[in-house]
Every structure is written in structure tokens, then in C-alpha cells.
């Protein structure tokens with residue numbers, strides 16, 4: 001038994017920017033089941049700064065060289081959005097497990113390709129959505145899957161967050177809030193559509209949509225959306241309407257324009273209505289309840305304030321999957337694929353001014 005328990009998963013990191021240095025590196029270094037074997041970044045200064053801060057010596061500019069030299073068990077893809085596909089594909093085809101940050105990729109065809117390759121290799125593929133690991137959310141998902149609120153008919157999601165300065169290319173505006181331990185995001189990472197692929201949708205709606213799809217098990221079938229950039233180069237406000245399988249319909253409304261002055265600088269609220277009752281989830285308040293048609297109200301155990309964004313969970317879950325410490329992937333590729341389908345359809349709908357069917361993508 002001891003060999004299995006003591007083996008550490010060897011993890012390599014691609015992209016040594018803000019999120020790797022804020023979340024993944026500290027999480028893995030404090031996790032006894034993991035070992036970080038190398039860091040790659042196109043910008044060697046970023047790799048050096050991350051390596052110096054966290055004591056990692058094997059640094060690369062070419063991630064493929066790192067994968068071939070270090071032969072890690074798992075790879076964390078925390079590059080700019082448009083680089084996710086190539087890096088994830090190259091790791092998966094080498095048989096490595098992959099945690100790809102959100103948004104998984106830009107296009108449904110790419111997402112399906114990664115899912116297919118990972119299944120072919122039998123290697124875990126997961127997406128960087130910390131809210132999928134909140135026990136209360138998993139409980140609510142199970143309640144819905146058990147049919148306690150019946151067949152879902154209408155779902156509504158509101159996500160308002162404080163990211164406008166990222167979308168404007170001014171990440172230093174949030175220095176005092178995030179206390180970037182090594183570096184903040186590169187200015188262009190979230191503001192330049194050629195690098196980010198999109199704004200609020202790519203950066204934030206991806207979280208809200210993925211959690212909606214995880215909670216409900218719904219599959220998007222067709223999408224209609226309006227998006228506004230205001231004075232930015234990328235979308236700031238998104239209003240998305242979705243028809244799901246199973247005759248359910250719903251909306252996702254989102255803005256990145258919450259001011260930093262508020263401590264409550266995010267809202268993510270779900271209202272999920274079924275034939276036998278409804279559920280309410282206020283993610284940033286840590287509260288969730290179900291109201292069933294027999295008159296019962298159930299309040300789920302609240303999520304404590306310090307567990308409302310469990311950023312350390314995703315990298316550790318990759319480790320646990322690789323070592324067989326867990327067998328169920330809590331942030332699986334299938335949800336990543338459906339989220340990409342929903343978002344690609346939303347962006348296309350906003351651009352083309354028509355309803356986009358997922359089977360067109």
C-alpha cells in the first residue's frame with residue numbers, strides 16, 4: 001500500500017503568469033502528493049520570477065522541450081486563452097493528464113478534439129473551475145439529478161464581477177486587491193481580443209455557464225445573445241438566451257463592471273425552476289436552498305467565507321486523479337465542451353445577429 005500512497009505526481013506548468021503564481025504553484029507546493037518538475041513560459045523572465053519565488057529550477061521557454069525532457073505525469077495549462085488548445089493537445093497526445101485553465105478553448109471543434117484525444121489516451125482532462133469543487137454545489141447538483149425539483153424548465157443566471165480593469169488592460173489597478181505574489185496578468189491577456197478571444201464571456205461567463213451546466217446536467221442546443229463592449233475592445237456586458245435539451249430554456253446575464261471599492265465585488269446567483277420545485281444558489285453569499293412543491297424548504301449547509309472560491313482545488317484534483325486518490329473527475333471535459341459550445345454560439349450570435357445552433361459549430 002505504501003508505494004501507492006507515497007508516490008507523488010510529477011506536474012509541469014505551462015504559463016508562469018498571474019494565475020500559476022497566485023494559485024497553482026502555492027497550491028501544489030503545499031500538497032504532499034505533488035511535485036512540480038518544471039515551468040515553461042515563452043517569456044523567460046516570467047519563468048525565472050516564478051521559479052525563484054517557488055524554488056523550481058527547471059525552466060523552459062519551449063513547453064514541448066519541457067514535456068519531452070521532464071516527462072511529467074500531468075500538465076497545467078495556464079497560458080493566454082488562445083494558446084490553450086495547442087499546449088493541451090501536445091500534452092494529451094504525450095499521454096499526460098491535463099488541467100487546462102478556463103476558458104478551455106475557443107472553438108467547439110477544438111474542445112471536442114481535446115475530449116476525444118484524452119479519452120483515446122485514457123488520461124484525465126479537467127478544466128480549471130474551482131466552483132465545481134464546492135461541496136454545497138456538488139450537493140445541489142445531486143439533489144437536482146435525483147429529480148427533487150423535477151424536470152428543469154427555466155434557469156436564470158446572473159454573474160456580475162469586478163474585472164473591467166483587466167478588460168481595459170490595466171491589471172495593476174487591482175494590485176491592492178489581489179496582492180499579486182509574483183506578477184499580475186500581462187496587460188494584453190484579457191484586453192486584446194487577438195489574445196483573449198473575448199472579454200467578459202471568455203473570462204467570466206465561462207465560470208458561470210460551466211457551473212450552470214454542472215449543476216443542471218443541461219446541454220445547450222441553441223443560443224441567442226447580445227453583447228456590448230462600451231469603450232473596450234472586448235465584450236463587457238453579455239445577455240445570453242439558451243435553449244437546452246429536454247425543453248428547458250434559460251438566460252445568463254453578465255457584466256464585468258462592478259467597482260473595486262465594494263468588498264462584495266462579485267454576484268453569482270442561480271434560479272433554477274423545475275416541475276416539482278425550484279432551487280436558489282447565491283455563490284458569493286455561500287447560500288443555497290430548495291423549495292419543493294410539497295411545501296418543504298431545504299437550506300443546504302452554507303459555504304464558509306474562506307471556502308467561497310477554492311482556488312487551490314483544481315491543481316490538487318489533477319494530482320489526485322493521476323494518483324488514483326479519486327476516481328471521479330469533478331471538472332470533466334464534457335462540461336468544458338458544453339461550455340465552449342454555449343460561448344462560441346453566444347459570440348457568433350452577437351456578431352451575426354441570429355440564433356446559433358450548437359450543431360452548426
Ligand SMILES: NC(=O)c1ccc[n+]([C@@H]2O[C@H](COP(=O)([O-])OP(=O)(O)OC[C@H]3O[C@@H](n4cnc5c(N)ncnc54)[C@H](O)[C@@H]3O)[C@@H](O)[C@H]2O)c1
Nearest residue numbers: 015017018019041042043078079080083101102185186189
Ligand atoms: N480559474 C481561475 O479562477 C483563473 C483566474 C485567473 C486566470 N485564469 C486563467 O489562467 C490563464 C492564465 O491567466 P493569467 O492571468 O495568469 O495570464 P498571464 O498573462 O499572467 O500569464 C499567461 C502566461 O502564459 C505565457 N504563454 C502564452 N503562450 C505561451 C506558450 N505557448 N508557451 C508558454 N507560455 C505561454 C505568457 O508569456 C504569460 O506569461 C488564463 O487562461 C486565465 O483565464 C483562471
